Amino acid sequence: MIKKLMSYIGEYKRDTLLSPISVTFEVILEVLLPMLMAKVIDNGVEAGNMNYVVKMGLLMLVVAMLSLAAGTLSGVFAARASMGFGKNLRKAMYDNIQDFSFQNIDHFSTAGLVTRMTTDVTNVQNAYQMLIRMFVRAPIMMISALVMCVSISPKISLIFLVALVFLGGVMAFIVSHAFPIFDKMFKGYDKLNASVQENLTGIRVVKAYVREDHENKKFCDATDNLKKMSVHAERLVIMNQPVMQFTVYTCILLISWIGAKMIVGNGSMTTGDLMSLFTYTIQILMSLMMISMVFVMVTMAISSAKRIVEVLDEKSSLTNPEQPVYEVKDGSIEFDHVDFAYGDEQDKEAQQEKCVLRDINLSIHSGETIGIIGGTGSSKSTFVQLIPRLYDVLNGAVKVGGVDVRDYDIETLRNEVSMVLQKNVLFSGTILENLRWGNKDATEEECRHACELAQASEFIEKMPQGYETYIEQGGTNVSGGQKQRLCIARALLKKPKILILDDSTSAVDTKTDALIRKAFREEIPDTTKLIIAQRISSVQDADRILVLDQGRISGMGTHDELLRTNEIYRDIYRLQQKGAGENE
Incomplete structure (x- = not known):
């Protein structure tokens, strides 16, 4: 794990190296100051030699300024290295997520990914900064100060050895007990973020159903759970401070008592030596405190790491073959004995029992319009998601243009298969910026033409700023039908060989739906069109209609053929006709 993370230091290796070098100089200079101070007291103040005091005082000032400069540089280098390390981690995670297949995305919650890229990376970069600065400074300071203490009084130095053993045991106890709590705490952050995300995304539904109290309770439960885990962890971590203070004050009292006896009793220690011992004591124990803080931070960071x-x-479950095909000949589609199941594709035997598509055999000619209909849970969306290789089949093969989709370069294939998903998504930005997701180089005229085909131009031109109208995040300032038409226009701008509409006209009226289908017939006759719909009126003029039932093909044919031969289709048609008659 550490080796993996360290590979993302990248271009910040220089800063990572310079920070501990600078802090080493800072520590050496700091350790010299108490020794110089002892000389001032013993050889200057007590001897009444003011020239010596001034000379040594100036030297101490120079040493202090140099130490300050080294410490400042160390802070700058450490900050640059840690922030850069965090930046590289976020970029690496984001880039990897972009390569995820739908199957990979299913492994993580959205809230969990957000927490990992924000809170977790912040914890790791803060720990990294402390490691390359504090964790270098503290041991060097402690060892150097101990060496100076031993040179002054080996007897008094034994006090520090006892203190080190005691504090080491306390830190080991805190770290071992706090680690599993921090691990649970970060999962609590995931749940909290999920609660916030759901509430803010669905705020209109919450208000429409007057469920504010329910959402408040859900949020409060998540925060209370997180608070309990945080308090539990802090109870352990907070022990560090009083134990440290107890140790510091105990050491100072013992040194004062023993040192005073040595000065007054046999004169084996000077006043200057005792004063420098006090300073070294503070340096040693402050170093221990720094080390304990680093251990606490590292404990948190390990869970995040x-x-x-x-x-x-x-790793993405979908990868390019060694010699990918870079050209899609046409929009023909073939399903050859296809089985599909969600889950880990390595466990094929277990998956076979969970197949949502079974033994699908189908050939679609380039330029055909295929309607797809079936009950809820009949795997209509899953069926079309195999065509642009959003998932891989379990058994069999899906072919586009006569080539297995697994043999194509993924980007090439998806550029030729334009898909309007069931959940339409618009991004924050202008209408033109959203349309150009389909083709970043599309002219405004091409965008307008695509909107005319999708029957979106009329409502766009009525907006105050037309095509420069700003779309809020998620498209909250346009209606469901308007959002669907914008997404269809965006898909058309790709000029694909295959166009898939996954229930993408459900929010538009039947007249607009008919106009969109008419535009498809007249403007893109060579594009293969697959239209998933709940309304038979949306697909009845298709070249062929596919009826799916529980992951199997129940029927295939024209509207009239299916009315004669397929009971499921006939039942759906009768129910919809009856409902239309009652509405009249």
């Missing part, structure tokens, strides 16, 4: 590495180690 594991979660980050999980994302970095997740």
Whole structure:
């Protein structure tokens, strides 16, 4: 795990190296100051030699300024290295997530990924900064100060050895007990973020159903759970401070008592030596405090690091072949004995029992319009998601243009298969910026033409700023039908060989739906069109209609053929006709 994370230091290795070098100079200079101070007291103040006091005082000032400069540089280098390390981690995670297949995305919650890229990375970069600065400074300071203490009085130095053993045991106890709590705490952050995300995304539904109290309770439960775990962890961590203070004050009292006896009793120690011992005592114990803080931070960071590495180690279940095909000949589609199941594709035997598509055999000619209909849970969306290789089949093969989709370069294939998903998504930005997701180089005229085909131009032109109208995040300032038409226009701008509409006209009226289908027939006759719909009126003029039932093909044919031969289709048609008659 550490080796994996360290590989993302990248261009910040220089700063990572310069920070401990600078802090080493800072510590050496700091350790010299108490020794110089002892000389001032013994050889200057007590001897009444003011020239010596002034000379040594100036030297101490120079040493202090140099130490300050080295410490400042160390802070700058450490900050640059840690922030850069955090930046590289976030970028690596984000880039890896972009390569995830739908199957990989299913492994992580959205809230969990957000927490990993924010809170977890912040914990790791803060720990990294402390490691390359504080964790270098503290041991060097402690060892150097101990050496100076031993040179002044080996007898008094034994006090520090006892203190070190005691504090080491306390820190080991805190770290061992706090680690599992921090691990649970970060999972609590995931749940809290999920609660916030759901509430803010669905705020209109919450208000429409007057469920504010329910959402408040859910949020409060998540925060209370997180608070309890945080308090539990802090109870352990907070022990560090009083134990440290107890040790510091005990050491000072013992040194004062023993040192005073040595000065007054046999004169084996000077006043200057005792004063420098006090300073070295503070340096040693402050170093121990720094080390304990680093251990606490590292304990938190280890939990975060594991979660980050999980994302970095997740490999896309969809990869390019060694010699990919870079050209899609046409829009023909063939399903050859296709089985599909969600889950880990390595466990094929277990998956076979969970197949949501079974033995699908189908040939679609380039330029055909295929309607797809079936009950809820009949795997209509899963069926079309295999075409642009959003998932891989379990058995059999899906072919586009006569070539297995697994043999194509993924980007090439998806550029030729334009898909409007069931959940339409618009991004924050202008209408033109959203349309150009389909083709970043599309002219405004091409965008307008695509909107005319999708029957979106009329409502766009009525907006105050037209095509420059700003779309809020998630498209909250346009209606469901308007959002669907914008997404269809965006898909058309790709000029694909295959166009898939996954229930993408459900929010538009039947007249607009008919106009969109008419535009498809007249403007893109060579594009293969697959239209999933709940309304038979949306697909009845298709070249052929596919009826799916529980992951199997129940029927295939024209509207009239299916009315004669397929009971499921006939039942759906009768129910919809009856409902239309009652509405009239």
